Amino acid sequence: xxxxxxxxxxxxxxxxxxxxxxxxxxxxxxxxxxxxxxxxxxxxxxxxxxxxxxxxxxxxxxxxxxxxxxxxxxxxxxxxxxxxxxxxxxxxxxxxxxxxxxxxxxxxxxxxxxxxxxxxxxxxxxxxxxxxxxxxxxxxxxxxxxxxxxxxxxxxxxxxxxxxxxxxxxxxxxxxxxxxxxxxxxxxxxxxxxxxxxxxxxxxxxxxxxxxxxxxxxxxxxxxxxxxxxxxxxxxxxxxxxxxxxxxxxxxxxxxxxxxxxxxxxxxxxxxxxxxxxxxxxxxxxxxxxxxxxxxxxxxxxxxxxxxxxxxxxxxxxxxxxxxxxxxxxxxxxxxxxxxxxxxxxxxxxxxxxxxxxxxxxxxxxxxxxxxxxxxxxxxxxxxxxxxxxxxxxxxxxxxxxxxxxxxxxxxxxxxxxxxxxxxxxxxxxxxxxxxxxxxxxxxxxxxxxxxxxxxxxxxxxxxxxxxxxxxxxxxxxxxxxxxxxxxxxxxxxxxxxxxxxxxxxxxxxxxxxxxx
Ligand code: PEP
Ligand code: MG
Numbered sequence: 001x002x003x004x005x006x007x008x009x010x011x012x013x014x015x016x017x018x019x020x021x022x023x024x025x026x027x028x029x030x031x032x033x034x035x036x037x038x039x040x041x042x043x044x045x046x047x048x049x050x051x052x053x054x055x056x057x058x059x060x061x062x063x064x065x066x067x068x069x070x071x072x073x074x075x076x077x078x079x080x081x082x083x084x085x086x087x088x089x090x091x092x093x094x095x096x097x098x099x100x101x102x103x104x105x106x107x108x109x110x111x112x113x114x115x116x117x118x119x120x121x122x123x124x125x126x127x128x129x130x131x132x133x134x135x136x137x138x139x140x141x142x143x144x145x146x147x148x149x150x151x152x153x154x155x156x157x158x159x160x161x162x163x164x165x166x167x168x169x170x171x172x173x174x175x176x177x178x179x180x181x182x183x184x185x186x187x188x189x190x191x192x193x194x195x196x197x198x199x200x201x202x203x204x205x206x207x208x209x210x211x212x213x214x215x216x217x218x219x220x221x222x223x224x225x226x227x228x229x230x231x232x233x234x235x236x237x238x239x240x241x242x243x244x245x246x247x248x249x250x251x252x253x254x255x256x257x258x259x260x261x262x263x264x265x266x267x268x269x270x271x272x273x274x275x276x277x278x279x280x281x282x283x284x285x286x287x288x289x290x291x292x293x294x295x296x297x298x299x300x301x302x303x304x305x306x307x308x309x310x311x312x313x314x315x316x317x318x319x320x321x322x323x324x325x326x327x328x329x330x331x332x333x334x335x336x337x338x339x340x341x342x343x344x345x346x347x348x349x350x351x352x353x354x355x356x357x358x359x360x361x362x363x364x365x366x367x368x369x370x371x372x373x374x375x376x377x378x379x380x381x382x383x384x385x386x387x388x389x390x391x392x393x394x395x396x397x398x399x400x401x402x403x404x405x406x407x408x409x410x411x412x413x414x415x416x417x418x419x420x421x422x423x424x425x426x427x428x429x430x431x432x433x434x435x436x437x438x439x440x441x442x443x444x445x446x447x448x449x450x451x452x453x454x455x456x457x458x459x460x461x462x463x464x465x466x467x468x469x470x471x472x473x474x475x476x477x478x479x480x481x482x483x484x485x486x487x488x489x490x491x492x493x494x495x496x497x498x499x500x501x502x503x504x505x506x507x508x509x510x511x512x513x514x515x516x517x
Contacts, residue, residue: 002212002213003210003211003212003213004192004193004194004210004211004212004213005192005209005210006167006189006190006191006192006209006210006211007171007172007173007189007190007191007192007209008173008188008189008205008206008207008208008209008210009166009171009173009175009177009178009181009182009188009189009190009206009209010166010178010181010182010185010186010187010188010206011187011206011207012165012185012186012187012206012207013187013203013204013205013206013207014144014164014165014186014187014203014204015144015164015165015201015202015203015204016142016143016144016164016165016201016202016233016484017141017143017144017199017200017201017233017484017485017516018143018144018146018196018197018199018200018201018202019137019143019144019145019146019199020137020145020146020147020196020197021134021135021136021137021145021146021147021148021150021154022133022134022135022136022137023134024118024122024134024148025122025125025126025129025131025134027091027092027095027125027129031088031089031092032089033089034085034087034088034089035089038085038086038088038089038090038093039082039083039085039086039090039093040082041085041090041128042078042081042082042084042085042090042093042094042097042128043078043081043082045090045091045094045124045125045127045128046072046073046077046078046081046094046120046124047073047078048123048124048127049072049120049123049124049127050069050070050072050073051069052123053065053068053069053072054066054069057069064176064179067116068116068119068120068151071113071116071117071120072120072123072124077097077098077101080097080100080101081093081094081096081097081098084096084097089128090128091124091125091128091129094121094124094125094128095121095125098117098118098120098121098124099121101117102114102117102118105117115149115150115151115170115171115175115176116151118149118151119151119154122134122151134154135154136154136158136163141162141232141233141234141486141487141490142161142162142163142164142233142234143162143163143164143233144163144164144165144166144167144202144204145158145163145165145166145167146166146167146168146194146196147166147167147168147169147177148168148169148170149168149169149170149171149175149177150166150168150171150175150176150177150180151176158180158184158186160184160185160186163184163186164186164187164204165186165187165188165189165204165206166181166186166187166188166189166190166204167188167189167190167192167194167196167202167204167211168188168189168190168191168192169191169192169193169194170190170191171190171191172190172191173190175190177190178190181206186206187204187205187206187207188204188206189204189205189206189209189210189211192209192211194211196213199485199515199516200213200485201213201481201484201485229254230254230469230479230480230483230484231483231484232462232483232484232486232487232488232490232491233484233485233486233487233490234487234488234489236462236487236488238458238462238466238467238468238469238483239254239255239257239292239446239467239468239469240253240254240468240469240471240476240479240480240483241253241254241255241256241257241258241292241294241446241468241469241470241471242255242256242257242470242471242472242473242476243256243257243258243259243260243448243470243471243472243473244256244258244259244260244284244473245259245260245262245263246263246280246284247280247283247284248284248473250287250288250473253291253473253476254291254292255288255291255292255293255294256284256288256291256292256293256294256470257292257294257400257446257448257452257468257469257470257471258294258296258400258448258470259284259293259294259295259296260296260299261281261295261296261297261298261333262298262299262300262304262306264276264277264280265298265300265306265309266304266306269307269308270308271308271309271329271332273332274332274335274336274339275336276336277332277333277336277337277340278336278339278340278343279340280340281295281336281337281340281341281348282340282343282344284340285340285341285344285346285348286344286346288346289344289345289346290346292349293346293348293349294348294349294350294351294377294400294446294448294470295337295348295349295350295351296350296351296352296353296379297320297330297333297334297350297351297352297353297364298322298329298330298333299318299319299353299354300318300319300322301313301314301316301317301318301319301321301322302314302316302318303416304318309322309326309329310322310325310326314408314409314414318353318354319352319353319354319355319379319381320352320353320354320355320360320364321354323363323364323367330364330367331367331371334350334367334368334370334371334373335371337350337371337373338371338372338373341372341373342372347374347375348373348375349375349376349377349397349398350368350373350375350376350377351376351377351378351379351398351400352364352376352377352378352379353379353381353402353405354379354381354382354405355378355379355380355381355382355385355392356382356384356385357384357385357388357392358388358391358392358394358395360378361378361392361395361396362395362396364376364378364396365395365396365397374397375397375398376396376397377396377397377398377399377400377444378392378393378395378396378399378400379399379400379401379402379448380392380399380400380401380402380406380438381401381402381404381405381406381409382405382406382409383406383409383410383434386401386406386434386435386437386438387434387437389437389438389441390441393441393442393443396443397443397444398443398444398445398446399438399441399443399444399445399446400445400446400447400448400470401435401438401445401446401447401448401449401466402448402449403426403431403435403447403448403449403450403451403452404424404449404450404451405449406431406434406435406449407423407424407425407426407428407431407449408424410428410430410431410434411423411424411428411430411431422504425504426449426450426451426454426457427457427498427504427505427507427508428504428507429499429501429502429503429504429507432460432498432499432507433499435447435461435464435466436464436495436499439461439464439465439466440465444467444468445465445466445467445468446466446467446468446469446470447461447466447468447469447470448469448470450471452469452470452471452475452479453471453472453475453479455475455478455479455481455482455483456482456508456511456512456515457511458479458482458483459482459483459486459490459491459494459495459511459515460491460494460495460498460511461495462483462486462488462491462495463488463490463491463492463493463494463495463496464495482515485516486515486516490514490516493514494510494511494514494515497510497511497514498510498511
């Protein structure tokens with residue numbers, strides 16, 4: 001975590017994605033030739049700014065804004081600007097006139113008015129150059145406002161529901177920013193130069209006067225990046241879970257979305273006993289009691305040959321098909337999981353790999369329940385299962401999409417062949433279509449393939465309505481941070497745009513373009 005120090009201007013702690021204040025308009029280096037009525041335009045610009053500030057003052061009841069509107073409407077300033085505009089374009093003339101006013105104030109007791117003057121200058125110049133009016137950003141979700149300095153005209157109209165905190169580069173503890181932040185009850189740190197970019201998640205501690213930044217550690221709401229639930233910027237929950245292959249020293253995870261159990265079965269000549277398995281599962285479950293743990297039953301076969309269980313190819317006996325030849329192996333495993341659950345007080349979910357039909361799903365759920373395991377699910381890894389996900393979901397409590405195998409079977413491309421990697425690319429439109437089809441099923445749906453580790457795909461999946469994402473623990477912070485920087489509406493828009501793409505490259509490029517930051 002890195003910490004930037006400034007001056008605490010309004011107490012409280014808040015965390016969220018940065019949105020920077022609209023930039024000040026910059027005059028082009030070479031002024032164009034003056035137009036026919038530059039003096040009139042200079043006056044009109046200042047009139048416009050004064051009227052706009054008056055309007056905002058009336059809307060907010062702000063005395064500060066009324067005072068600034070009076071400066072903008074000061075006839076002495078207008079006359080000076082108009083005089084200068086006889087020689088140069090109005091934008092340059094207004095800039096110069098206000099610059100003179102500014103120089104007169106610097107060092108005097110009215111030095112605090114300088115920000116007001118700069119604000120008037122920026123608005124008038126933007127109006128004259130036909131540029132967007134500088135002002136608060138509007139990213140569409142709550143944000144931490146970062147600005148060089150906040151003019152009272154803008155500070156006064158901030159929406160406390162949208163602005164989580166304020167960080168300014170300049171300003172003192174009695175600046176307008178501080179006054180306004182305190183008045184609307186949001187934390188603020190002033191005098192804190194930074195190079196934050198939009199979408200970057202920061203934590204503002206207004207009492208300590210510090211801003212903390214580190215994608216891996218900065219919680220979006222207190223604790224979110226540690227153990228709290230994953231969520232979008234507007235609070236839509238998406239469980240962010242770890243994928244593990246054995247006992248793992250997991251810290252601060254919300255739970256486990258895929259526990260691959262093959263490690264217990266590989267490299268031996270006979271299956272582990274119920275007791276051996278019970279001890280192993282206990283070791284995994286004990287530190288995670290109270291959190292979700294999804295245990296996947298043995299996925300022998302294909303790339304995980306286990307001679308006494310299944311040696312089948314990718315299209316042969318693998319995954320749940322083991323129950324055809326060796327139902328005892330499945331029963332023993334479920335029994336061991338149930339005993340480990342009873343030992344620890346954990347309530348693991350169980351799921352079966354390679355489910356092809358609703359009948360297979362129903363048989364698995366029935367067997368799990370016979371062993372007292374009440375939450376049973378099916379992995380969706382075959383196109384047949386994806387197409388009939390609704391029927392499968394009627395037989396089980398949840399679905400979990402295994403994108404690694406779903407890609408392999410949809411494209412008839414061995415997932416381990418580097419030469420075919422382009423086909424099993426998770427951004428393939430056909431794969432995304434299958435996932436989108438499954439996502440419409442009204443049940444709890446997770447994604448547990450490698451695709452869930454890609455922060456941009458995580459946004460797409462969230463937009464499609466996926467409830468949980470399971471990934472290598474190392475990927476959790478970046479996925480969590482990325483998710484926290486986007487609203488659900490943004491994820492939906494992004495998913496819709498990505499789904500219109502015709503190639504993986506186009507899909508990826510679209511997501512990159514639309515993602516914040
Ligand atoms: C998958 O296929 O996406 C999956 C999670 O299972 P595995 O990688 O273990 O086959
Ligand atoms: Mg799989």
